Amino acid sequence: MPELPDKSSAFMDWYLAVVEAANLTDKRYDVKGMNIWTPYGFLARRNLDDVLIRGIERTGSVPVEFPALIPQTEFQKEKDHIKGFDAQVYWVTRGGDSTLDVPLVLRPTSETAMYPTFARWVRSHRDLPLNVYQIVNTFRYETKTTRPFLRVREIHFFEEHTCQVDEEAASGRVRSNLDAFAEMARSLALPYVAVRRPDWDKFPGAHFSIALDIPVGGARTLQIGSIHHYRENFSKPFGIYYEAADGSQRLVHQTTFGLSERLLGAVVAVHGDQKGVVFPPSLAPYQVVVIPIVSAKASADPRPAATQLVESLRSHGLRVHLDDGDERPGAKYYHWELLGAPLRLEVGAREAEHGTATSVDRLGTKRTLGPGDLVSAVREALRAYELALYDRARVAFRASFTKAERLEELAGSTTVRVVPWCGEETCGHRIETAIDGSLLGTPEGELPVDLGTPGPCIACGTTPSTRWGLAAQPL
């Protein structure tokens, strides 16, 4: 096995190599940018879906599933939306030998699939809020270079769509989505920043967009999700009215919340190291790998104790793999480090005899567990590992932002930059040119940087800035 490229100096090479070495995906499918979910990658994705499902259903959202194909006539109803997606959709034009009367779009996102139906489902204020979500695959005819999990043509996608009585209620749903995402990100041990995108970079058709961004080394960032407030921009063309308590007919205000398999890519990118993937327990296909250390010299066979430990951990709901293959223990350690298993438990003759296990977590912390209640001890070790992983990520996160007050400082930035910005688009584009990237927008909430009050705009230098902007190089 060749060594992985250096993460800090050759990030994307490292990322591609680690995804391939850990066999999270198979990129050799005959349509470029459409990858195969291998069993190991699929199990991680299933765990990710569970995190999202638990997180969103706790807020009262209910699952639905709308068709994958959208008639051209519906797709074109909101003019900014169609402008934003027209160049990157796949068209179904034939069924069997017949040309379809109305061409169908393979959904790039589901606004135009859902909203004609919302107009039927919503009749009265008693039907509101309508909070529904689906986890489906979406399709984009991507022309940029594709990267597993980060930019693909068939995307595993989470999308919540809601209808609210008015703009304020919709803003409340945006805040509730932000809270829900905070919980989800916490269970992935991912620190992130919520950023209100500038107007020229919002979602096609949105009133405003809040993106969820993470730094991934240098000035690079990765958008891992977004929350949009649509106001009446879609409800008007789709005619989603309700009868208010006073009998009047009103348009609903809408929001959406989008996440995707990029979260899996983010976990690899943020936590991974030179040995391979590092999974948080929430996502790991196997949270614990038990390895019996068989030795010809030892008096006792540790395998029965190892098997019993596996069964006992499984019966308590943990995902456990027993690696009783013929390879040397060292080869197994190497393999499971590459695959990112949070905890490995070594059970040799001595451990079997004393009812203990030697635990080594993916960050290298070694512990002797037991004798006594091994299940609780394993749970405790996983919890400690998760906290340590989150702490490590937060240290790196805090070091990823620095302030800049002059435009010339932005060239060659080795962190994401926090800059005073007057809010004007012209100045925004000058900042983007200076950092050779994007103005991500204005952070919502605290930043891990000591800021003070923003001085004059970094670009025009005259107008007093009312806000901070984040300048970065998005992947």
Add this chain to the structure above:
Amino acid sequence: MPELPDKSSAFMDWYLAVVEAANLTDKRYDVKGMNIWTPYGFLARRNLDDVLIRGIERTGSVPVEFPALIPQTEFQKEKDHIKGFDAQVYWVTRGGDSTLDVPLVLRPTSETAMYPTFARWVRSHRDLPLNVYQIVNTFRYETKTTRPFLRVREIHFFEEHTCQVDEEAASGRVRSNLDAFAEMARSLALPYVAVRRPDWDKFPGAHFSIALDIPVGGARTLQIGSIHHYRENFSKPFGIYYEAADGSQRLVHQTTFGLSERLLGAVVAVHGDQKGVVFPPSLAPYQVVVIPIVSAKASADPRPAATQLVESLRSHGLRVHLDDGDERPGAKYYHWELLGAPLRLEVGAREAEHGTATSVDRLGTKRTLGPGDLVSAVREALRAYELALYDRARVAFRASFTKAERLEELAGSTTVRVVPWCGEETCGHRIETAIDGSLLGTPEGELPVDLGTPGPCIACGTTPSTRWGLAAQPL
């Protein structure tokens, strides 16, 4: 609410009405035959998926997911397969403004998506068996009349694909699939018959096909799944070779196992009655509905006891809904019978005081649960209900087959007919004409009919029959 059409005399009208009244799907989507999974229907589907996942993973199959789009070049590699599907696939011909160099098929099934990759994954006999499955949506440009869950254009589909060392091992996998399906069907309380399809009706490209059929009233049957033995029919064109222990290169033998949302339709069709859907506990979105019976005359408010009961049942893993709305209890009973909730628990002042609950299951059995351990009592009531449901279905199943020995008996059949058949295709088609339906094929294993030895073929009357055939009118 109007009454449902009569199930026994107007089955399909009844089916369509009950699916709509229980709001399991919304058929008003703008592409005919592509329906919307409503929240209630989706929850039932999610539970169905869980039954399938548990059942197949217990046999050592692992999940994968292959892309939804298949290049025309791969799709056309197996000649019978392409002949069987060519007229009913959707074609993606454009991406953005460009015409695609190679048109893409929206998968109708995934043989041709997976097998080029299997040729890369399988190298040696140590890679075998390869047992993988996926649950995805498939697409068929269906020209027949569509029916929710039974015949749709976007199909929620379960497909296992396996590679085995030789024909015998593949036959072993077929048997193991049959065993796995027996478990799945049991947890849906669905009796069924496994039928080896005649050669003219097997899956395009298969060596042989075993279908899983259920009777649904009169001579009607519904195919709810299938298991296929491909021999080397696909491994040859796709080049799936392995190195055997003796160093020789051999073609794998393949099998597949397919199930779909039809199982949900089957549950509605088999268990449903004039009051609505009847869910087995495994599938029910809510296994238990708790209804507090509030009365102005009663001394005590039962709502705290009802809420506590709900929480206690939920904490033990049951899916529970608290219906504390303003409707009269009678309206709630009616509603939850229509939606098929297995158990409703009524908690009035008297029950609250005594720590009991009045339980009425969906088959009408009334019990007083408690005082004492209500969780165990509820579990016991659900178990008894499930058994009663299965018993009822088996009684109807047994009455759905009768023997016929003369061709003239087949016209106007009010059951599925078991007939002696010589095995010749010409005779098969004569039987099909006589019953105005299909010869389903030869049953595998026991039938719930006293058969004896088959006499001469019912069609040609001369050749001694070696087997029984099932003649029916498939939906």
